[in-house]
Amino acid sequence: MRIVVVGDVMLDVDLSGEATRLSPDAPVPVVDVSGVRRRAGGAGLVARMLARDGWPVTLVTVLGDDDAGAQLRAHLTGVQLVAGTSGYPSPVKTRVRAGSHPVVRFDQGCEKTPIPDVSPAMLRAVEQAGVIIVADYGRGLAANPQLRALLGRLAGEVPIVWDPHPSGPEPVPGVAVVTPNISEAAKAVQAAAGTGPSSVEGVAQVLLERWRTRAVLVTRGVDGAVLLQEGVAASHAIPAPRVETGDPCGAGDRLAASLAVHLLAGRDLPEAAALAVHEAANFLAAGGVGALPDTEGTAAAPGKAAPEPFRRTTEPLLLARSVRENGGTVVATGGCFDLIHAGHIRSLAAARDLGDCLIVCLNSDDSVRRLKGPQRPIIGQHDRAELLLAMECVDAVMVFDEDTPEAALDRLRPDIWVKGGDYKGARLPEAGLVEGWGGRCLTVPFHPARSTTGLADALAKVS
Structure with missing residues (x-):
């Protein structure tokens, strides 16, 4: 019954304030920082969302042995963490916002690193999953041969939701659903063939055949998503409710988390995908990642029989x-x-x-x-x-x-x-x-x- 999230983690830092003047040194806004928020991003954000909703979740990842890595551990309270050592600095992404508008982002330690090793404890944790989310952020964990071999074997036994990254490897064959956004999907087709179909349905068909997955769900932001399943001739368009939001950050993570929950509950993929698209939109309407508390816990009211x-x-x-x-x-x-x-x-x-x-x-x-x-x-x-x-x-x-x-x-x-x-x-x-x-x-x-x-x-x- 445990949800296992596998993937790369980074420390997200938000500096927020007001910009009411320009710098005398250059025509750039001066942001008077009034708030600093830190949180686990990437696969860590997916795991935090699930823990916040009360799900028993394990995060399988690698962390740097540095101050950012220590902060990540602190911000993953409520998540069962099974982490190896990356051997490299933990990636940090710092966003500066003036009001609700992003001004600039600084990336530290985000360059591509060698494929990390996985420990026996990490592999055992994956084997205990009732459903798996691979949240690939291009740092190499999803390319580890041992991990990929295990995921390939488990693909026929448990649902696997694979959220790909342009810098990451292709999904292992047989996963339940891959969830690229339209930009990622188009880049994957271009990288494979140089050119590709112009329609979303055509792009999904190319990826379904190339990746040999059971389904591809291409997300299109406010236009919803398109689902194409193996053995089903017609694609399925899923509309998204209209929401007002200035920052789409975290929508893909919310979608992957919701998909996993509904598949674990036994829903079929079209129903699970429709619910996940709506829940991602509702997440943004409620404030997105900005509305999440800095740290998470899983305290719950006592029950009789349920965990x-x-x-x-x-x-x-x-x-x-x-x-x-x-x-x-x-x-x-x-x-x-x-x-x-x-x-x-x-x-x-x-x-x-x-x-x-x-x-x-x-x-x-x-x-x-x-x-x-x-x-x-x-x-x-x-x-x-x-x-x-x-x-x-x-x-x-x-x-x-x-x-x-x-x-x-x-x-x-x-x-x-x-x-x-x-x-x-x-x-x-x-x-x-x-x-x-x-x-x-x-x-x-x-x-x-x-x-x-x-x-x-x-x-x-x-x-």
Whole structure:
């Protein structure tokens, strides 16, 4: 169940301030530095993002034996670090910003170095992965022959997300998906053939054949991404939500991290890619790397059966898998939860007491409209999910678009499926499906005179 990030780490330093005048020595702005922030970049940023979200993550890398290397270790709090010695100075990238605008960047120790050695401990850590992210930043770790041989063998066993670099090696054959941006993809095609197709789909097709991977996901910034899979004739365009951001730094790292999480949860690649593109956009909309704290931890509220990190996640499929693997009982319930009232809260609390986690299968907005009419839902699915997750008794929410929860249940496969006591004495519609994998269907007490319709009618009278 552990996510392993393999790749190059650098120390990112941000100097920020205001520029209100020009230097008397040259026509360049003078930045009055008011803030200095340091963080782990490259593969370290990917690992920090995952640790911040509560995932058990191991970072396999090499570090320099210098002050920057010591700072990197300090900024990787919350990440299980398995690091060899690079034998060279740690790379440092210093960005100067005036307000929200970058002015200049200084790179130290970023020149190409010989391929580093890998230790037995590094290889053992990779072998323990449930999913692997190769975050290549061109420093040579991804070119190590021993590591590449191991990754090639594991490619048929666990999902591998490979985020390539123009200065790095080609991905090993058979990885689940390679995630170049459009510039990196075009350069890779040009380097291989001198010329290449002009369309994104054509570039992806060349790379899919050359790299012999199972899929290529070419990201295009605000234009989303294009996914091409082995054995699938047509490419799949994935739009990105429009966001206002001045700094795209970290978007590719967020995308790779999200892809790995969703693949580990058992989602198919098109769904995982669509979710990852949206989560990368949301990451930038929330402030990107500038909104990340300087150091990270993984403290989490205690849980009954799930390992500590999984108590913080709202990823339903992975939470269910984690609870089951640790001997716990997965409980699920479902509904529209349009206007949450006391009856909902009591039923949810009673359902949570039946097991070790409670996952709510929530009707999407389209599903609610088909079931309840064009005036519903009153509250959108994102807000409804947020309200449910704010309750202590709800551990995760799984939104579904169908009219019934059967498809969501078939993917989730809970040990117990719970409905309200208004079904008491009747066989639940989902009983046959749930019993098919050995699950049980139960009812919890029904609280009369409390309903969404009644609450909506009452609100209409006072509006």
